[in-house]
Amino acid sequence: MxxxxxxxxxxxxxxxxxxxxxxxxxIGLGLVALHSPHDPEPSLVVTDGIVxxxxxxxxxxxxxxxxxxxxxxxxxxxxEEAMALADVALARMFVDPAVPRDEVVRLVAGTTPAKxxxxxxxxxxxxxxxxxxxxRARRTPSNQAHVTNLLDDPLLLAADxxxxxxxxxxxxETTVPVLADAPSNAVAVTVGAAVASAGILVQCSxxxxxxxxxxxxxxxxxxxxxxxxxxxSVFVDGDDTPYSKALLAAGYASRGVKMRVTSGAGAEVLMxxxxxxxxxxxxxxxxxxxxxxxxQGVQNGGIDGASVAGAVPRGVRAMMAENVMVMARNxxxxxGNDALMSESDVRRTSRTLPMLLAGTDFVCSGFGSVQRYxxxxxxxxxxxxxxxxxxxxxxxxxxxxxxxxxDPDEVGxxxxxxxxxxxxVYRWLGLADFTDEHVELAIDATGSKDLGNPDPxxxxxxxxxxxxxxxxxxxxxxxxxxxxxxxEAGRVLAxxxxxxxxxxxxxxxIFDEQMRxxxxxxxxNDYAGPGTGYEPDARRxxxxxxxxxxxxxxxxxxxxxxxxxxxxxxxxxAAQGSDPRExxxxxxxxxxxxxxxxxxxxxxxxxxxxxxxxxxxxxxTARVVRVNSTLDLGLVGLTAARLSGSGIGIGxxxxxxxxxxxxxxxxLANLELYSMAPIVTATLYRLLGSNAGRHxxxxxxxxxxxxxxxEAIEARYHTSVISLVALERACVDRAMGVEDIEVRR
Numbered sequence: 001m002x003x004x005x006x007x008x009x010x011x012x013x014x015x016x017x018x019x020x021x022x023x024x025x026x027i028g029l030g031l032v033a034l035h036s037p038h039d040p041e042p043s044l045v046v047t048d049g050i051v052x053x054x055x056x057x058x059x060x061x062x063x064x065x066x067x068x069x070x071x072x073x074x075x076x077x078x079x080e081e082a083m084a085l086a087d088v089a090l091a092r093m094f095v096d097p098a099v100p101r102d103e104v105v106r107l108v109a110g111t112t113p114a115k116x117x118x119x120x121x122x123x124x125x126x127x128x129x130x131x132x133x134x135x136r137a138r139r140t141p142s143n144q145a146h147v148t149n150l151l152d153d154p155l156l157l158a159a160d161x162x163x164x165x166x167x168x169x170x171x172x173e174t175t176v177p178v179l180a181d182a183p184s185n186a187v188a189v190t191v192g193a194a195v196a197s198a199g200i201l202v203q204c205s206x207x208x209x210x211x212x213x214x215x216x217x218x219x220x221x222x223x224x225x226x227x228x229x230x231x232x233s234v235f236v237d238g239d240d241t242p243y244s245k246a247l248l249a250a251g252y253a254s255r256g257v258k259m260r261v262t263s264g265a266g267a268e269v270l271m272x273x274x275x276x277x278x279x280x281x282x283x284x285x286x287x288x289x290x291x292x293x294x295x296q297g298v299q300n301g302g303i304d305g306a307s308v309a310g311a312v313p314r315g316v317r318a319m320m321a322e323n324v325m326v327m328a329r330n331x332x333x334x335x336g337n338d339a340l341m342s343e344s345d346v347r348r349t350s351r352t353l354p355m356l357l358a359g360t361d362f363v364c365s366g367f368g369s370v371q372r373y374x375x376x377x378x379x380x381x382x383x384x385x386x387x388x389x390x391x392x393x394x395x396x397x398x399x400x401x402x403x404x405x406x407d408p409d410e411v412g413x414x415x416x417x418x419x420x421x422x423x424x425v426y427r428w429l430g431l432a433d434f435t436d437e438h439v440e441l442a443i444d445a446t447g448s449k450d451l452g453n454p455d456p457x458x459x460x461x462x463x464x465x466x467x468x469x470x471x472x473x474x475x476x477x478x479x480x481x482x483x484x485x486x487x488e489a490g491r492v493l494a495x496x497x498x499x500x501x502x503x504x505x506x507x508x509x510i511f512d513e514q515m516r517x518x519x520x521x522x523x524x525n526d527y528a529g530p531g532t533g534y535e536p537d538a539r540r541x542x543x544x545x546x547x548x549x550x551x552x553x554x555x556x557x558x559x560x561x562x563x564x565x566x567x568x569x570x571x572x573x574a575a576q577g578s579d580p581r582e583x584x585x586x587x588x589x590x591x592x593x594x595x596x597x598x599x600x601x602x603x604x605x606x607x608x609x610x611x612x613x614x615x616x617x618x619x620x621t622a623r624v625v626r627v628n629s630t631l632d633l634g635l636v637g638l639t640a641a642r643l644s645g646s647g648i649g650i651g652x653x654x655x656x657x658x659x660x661x662x663x664x665x666x667x668l669a670n671l672e673l674y675s676m677a678p679i680v681t682a683t684l685y686r687l688l689g690s691n692a693g694r695h696x697x698x699x700x701x702x703x704x705x706x707x708x709x710x711e712a713i714e715a716r717y718h719t720s721v722i723s724l725v726a727l728e729r730a731c732v733d734r735a736m737g738v739e740d741i742e743v744r745r
Contacts, residue, residue, distance in 0.1 A: 017344035030274020033318035042115035073292030075109035082110030097529030117284035132358035135327035137508035143402025145169035145369035154188035155442035158422035161192025184463035199511025218473030222258035230282025256499030260297035266305020301336025332508035338366030431462035563596035577645035586640030590728030598656030614689020637661030646696035
């Protein structure tokens with residue numbers, strides 16, 4: 001059957017949001033965000049300090065998740081007080097600035113998974129933002145980057161790692177399309193990170209045994225791929241238990257490797273093991289497990305299941321509620337935003353903006369600092385294509401999303417040093433020998449497609465040599481030093497030293513660029529209402545505000561001066577004309593003095609030549625004057641018309657806006673107006689001249705229309721207009737009157 005829907009609906013069907021999947025709630029499948037009738041009612045019975053019942057299940061019926069949570073995840077000393085609180089009363093404490101964060105954390109420690117899920121489900125979206133503002137562990141927000149590429153190319157990885165660090169990311173996570181390449185990726189990212197900054201934490205996310213091995217060698221400094229699930233059946237399907245995950249977490253911590261677990265709404269649904277429970281309740285079990293295991297934190301908020309959670313009503317709200325549960329359990333919150341939830345830019349922003357505004361320990365648990373096609377985790381919620389947007393959003397709201405604008409020249413320098421350092425280290429260690437051409441390609445590459453077709457066996461051979469030789473960060477540091485990279489070698493050694501101290505194993509720990517630990521202990525969140533909590537200091541605010549695209553009057557003055565010409569010359573005072581064929585072109589005060597190029601990019605002299613050519617085509621006599629007394633285009637054009645022998649004048653502002661005026665019309669009236677200066681072409685200016693000539697001789701002009709564009713041009717040019725007006729305003733001088741201008745043709 002043919003589609004008879006009207007054009008408006010056909011048009012809407014073509015928009016990117018319709019590439020997303022949307023699902024009806026299905027309780028049987030677990031496709032329900034906040035509430036399911038199969039979620040247990042909260043309950044807790046403690047006898048002699050032992051939990052004998054939790055969330056409607058007796059101890060004898062506990063599964064492995066219940067057992068670990070009951071034995072290690074609930075503070076029985078506060079449990080009776082916490083569980084007796086009405087859900088609404090506890091929810092209000094989450095958002096009440098008068099209730100200290102420590103008090104909320106104290107009480108939540110005594111709640112069961114079902115209780116906490118019911119409490120956060122009461123929070124409306126603005127309240128979730130308020131709760132997140134208050135409850136995050138670390139005062140200072142941060143961000144994490146994905147640094148990967150399709151080829152596992154070491155030089156590109158090193159250059160991209162240095163670039164990510166330059167933009168402010170304090171954690172860099174890499175992974176591989178080919179598992180065996182993992183050791184090489186870890187070395188390359190470690191080298192690149194060390195080039196750009198001290199204190200960058202590096203992870204290579206692969207199979208857990210290999211990742212732990214790399215951690216023990218010092219090739220990585222944190223891990224987060226210890227996956228938790230909200231039902232025992234999903235654990236069993238993966239040949240795991242909560243206890244095996246706890247043992248793995250202890251293994252990382254024992255070697256000074258920072259570790260958080262990963263969970264998130266939708267995982268159990270994807271694996272067919274949701275047991276008809278809501279995503280929020282199952283995630284509450286995961287967060288409680290993380291607390292019981294002694295994990296530093298949780299990466300959650302959908303993660304790989306983000307598109308599943310986002311497909312159901314209130315799913316995005318549930319994902320944010322997950323993050324708040326982590327904070328309330330006093331854990332580091334790495335708040336998702338790493339897996340692409342939607343192809344719609346609006347939905348992506350909707351998902352992330354509340355967390356950016358509230359601030360979290362890591363706003364993104366993997367911002368794709370590389371292009372989408374090179375992100376081997378799959379496209380992130382935010383990728384290299386979006387970095388400028390992110391920086392602008394930080395600036396718009398005056399908030400800290402963990403990033404900063406990097407100087408373009410500095411990015412180039414860092415990429416060169418990182419690629420060369422990686423090449424030299426691989427050569428010195430006997431891993432590979434990359435050509436100078438490869439180095440240059442990696443420095444300039446926007447992604448792996450710019451590298452051509454390098455031999456994949458080179459990377460594989462290097463990775464196998466790293467693994468078989470037992471090479472670790474100590475050898476990498478020595479190679480850096482031997483190759484003349486003393487600063488970078490020192491940074492790698494400093495990270496190894498920090499692992500011995502172990503201060504970065506505190507909750508929500510990162511290093512700043514001076515290797516100082518910032519964590520729940522050393523940088524605790526102190527939000528207590530308006531005027532309190534984290535606010536960027538003057539230096540950080542300047543970083544946030546200083547996006548590279550920002551321009552001021554002085555920037556425009558320099559740019560305009562590059563277009564200065566001697567083709568405009570003042571002849572003397574302008575007099576009244578008498579030739580009935582004469583049309584006068586009136587220029588605004590800055591034209592030929594401080595303004596030399598219009599918003600469209602056309603030099604003013606070229607615009608004038610087109611106007612003069614159009615007048616000549618109609619047999620008109622042209623004269624050019626500069627009106628120094630006013631910026632107003634209507635008055636400039638009217639002044640020109642009153643001086644004109646024909647009574648017809650053209651007004652032209654420096655920014656390129658133009659009109660045709662007649663001496664007997666009011667100032668705000670005109671015969672024709674070209675208002676869209678940024679998109680007025682040379683052809684249109686010539687037509688404007690022709691039409692003015694036709695008006696002068698009483699002929700019928702050709703109707704002129706502003707050109708069509710499907711892009712909104714206002715935002716792009718308004719700031720330039722302000723600066724242009726400022727330049728022209730400084731040239732206004734009533735005492736100078738109107739001057740005749742000679743235009744060299």
